[in-house]
Amino acid sequence: MSAKNNQISKPALIRLLKLFVFALVVLMIGRTISRSLDDFSDFDLTAAKLNIPVLLIAGVLYTLGLFCFASVWHISLRILGQSPRFLESVASYFISQLGKYVPGKALVVIIRSERVRSERTALAPAVTAVFVETLAMMAVGALLASFIIIVTGIYKTNDVLLWISISLTGLAGIPSIPAVFRNVIRFITVRSTKYDSLGTNITNLTTKNMLPAWCLLCLGWLLLGASMYACIAALPITLFDVPLTLSDCGLVTASVALAMVAGFISLLPGGAGVREYIILSLLASNFGVVVATVSALLLRMTWLVAEMLFGVVFYILMKRSSTNKI
Numbered sequence: 001m002s003a004k005n006n007q008i009s010k011p012a013l014i015r016l017l018k019l020f021v022f023a024l025v026v027l028m029i030g031r032t033i034s035r036s037l038d039d040f041s042d043f044d045l046t047a048a049k050l051n052i053p054v055l056l057i058a059g060v061l062y063t064l065g066l067f068c069f070a071s072v073w074h075i076s077l078r079i080l081g082q083s084p085r086f087l088e089s090v091a092s093y094f095i096s097q098l099g100k101y102v103p104g105k106a107l108v109v110i111i112r113s114e115r116v117r118s119e120r121t122a123l124a125p126a127v128t129a130v131f132v133e134t135l136a137m138m139a140v141g142a143l144l145a146s147f148i149i150i151v152t153g154i155y156k157t158n159d160v161l162l163w164i165s166i167s168l169t170g171l172a173g174i175p176s177i178p179a180v181f182r183n184v185i186r187f188i189t190v191r192s193t194k195y196d197s198l199g200t201n202i203t204n205l206t207t208k209n210m211l212p213a214w215c216l217l218c219l220g221w222l223l224l225g226a227s228m229y230a231c232i233a234a235l236p237i238t239l240f241d242v243p244l245t246l247s248d249c250g251l252v253t254a255s256v257a258l259a260m261v262a263g264f265i266s267l268l269p270g271g272a273g274v275r276e277y278i279i280l281s282l283l284a285s286n287f288g289v290v291v292a293t294v295s296a297l298l299l300r301m302t303w304l305v306a307e308m309l310f311g312v313v314f315y316i317l318m319k320r321s322s323t324n325k326i
Contacts, residue, residue: 045294051234055298058230059306061223066310068220069137070094072213073112076129076136079209081201083120091314092116097307105264115318125201128185132205133213135181138172138264140217141257148254154282161258161282168261178205224260225253228279231302232287232295241288248286255282256299275300 067090074089092115099107113126146165149155155162174180185202229252232244259278276296283292 045236049236050298054230054234055302058227058234058299058302059309061227061230062303062306063310065220065223065227066094066097066307068216068223069133072136072216072220073129073133075213075216076132077116077121077126079201079204080125080129080132081204082122082125082129084116084118085120087317088116088118088121091318094307094310094314095318098311100264101304128202132176132181134264135172135176136210136213137217137220138261139169139176140214141221142168142172142261144218144221145254145257145261148250148257152250152254154251154254157285158281161278164262164278165254165258168258168265171265172261178207178210181205221257222253224256225249227302228252228256228295228299231299232283232291234298235291235294239288239291239294241291242286244287251282251286255279258282259296 070090070093073093074084074086077084077089092112095115096108096112099105099111109127109130112130113123116126117123142165146162146169149162149165175184182202182205226249229244229249232252237243255278259275262278263275276293279296279299280289280292283295287295
């Protein structure tokens with residue numbers, strides 16, 4: 001048998017790689033679920049004690065928030081001169097969310113850019129758009145959290161969190177400034193003619209073009225804050241030191257925004273541990289340690305279930321869409 005026959009064909013290699021990625025994502029999600037269930041068992045909290053309809057609302061609100069972020073991803077692609085269908089952009093975004101449970105977050109970039117790639121969307125601009133959306137998402141979230149912490153006076157009792165939010169705003173905000181991002185991309189692409197089109201299209205990344213995206217991101221963060229509020233409201237009232245009121249919406253939204261941004265920067269799978277610490281630090285003084293801890297765990301599980309459900313739904317929709325085109 002010749003050496004050529006022993007070689008694995010490129011399509012077969014790609015299929016094997018996709019299978020490996022799928023198995024890795026399933027493994028890490030399984031570990032996240034197992035760890036969350038173990039944590040819940042420490043509090044003797046069963047589904048019968050939770051307000052399930054309110055939890056369903058939390059899942060819907062989270063999905064709507066992600067839909068805003070996915071729309072910004074679509075806008076970013078269009079700004080960079082690509083022409084994906086809206087379904088392709090949204091579906092690739094939701095499917096890629098499951099990759100964040102693998103350490104390093106690199107799978108998010110790989111899955112999203114590969115899923116959206118077509119004759120209308122090149123790979124390099126797709127990868128670039130991931131960073132445009134992600135940096136903008138984190139910058140707006142951290143800035144919104146800083147604003148809430150200052151306006152509501154939260155910083156008076158916990159000034160450390162104010163400095164954390166300002167630091168996170170700088171870390172994500174400076175690279176996301178259109179002029180800064182354009183110069184970085186030009187520096188990367190100047191040495192290769194392969195990315196000439198990207199270097200040209202990046203000029204469209206301006207403050208004016210990104211303004212609608214920033215507004216959508218702000219709406220998305222408010223929806224995520226509402227989702228967290230619903231998770232807290234779903235807990236048994238006997239756990240609370242102080243009752244939950246609408247005036248707590250600002251505190252809850254700031255908690256979610258800081259927790260997600262810090263968790264993302266940590267590069268840990270799903271921001272595990274980091275998100276819970278931030279939420280605990282912000283909410284414990286108002287609602288008690290038990291409510292703060294349990295709500296963080298419940299948020300993790302609710303969001304994971306929503307991501308899995310809609311990831312599967314959009315995967316099926318993309319499959320059907322590609323089949324109908326044949």
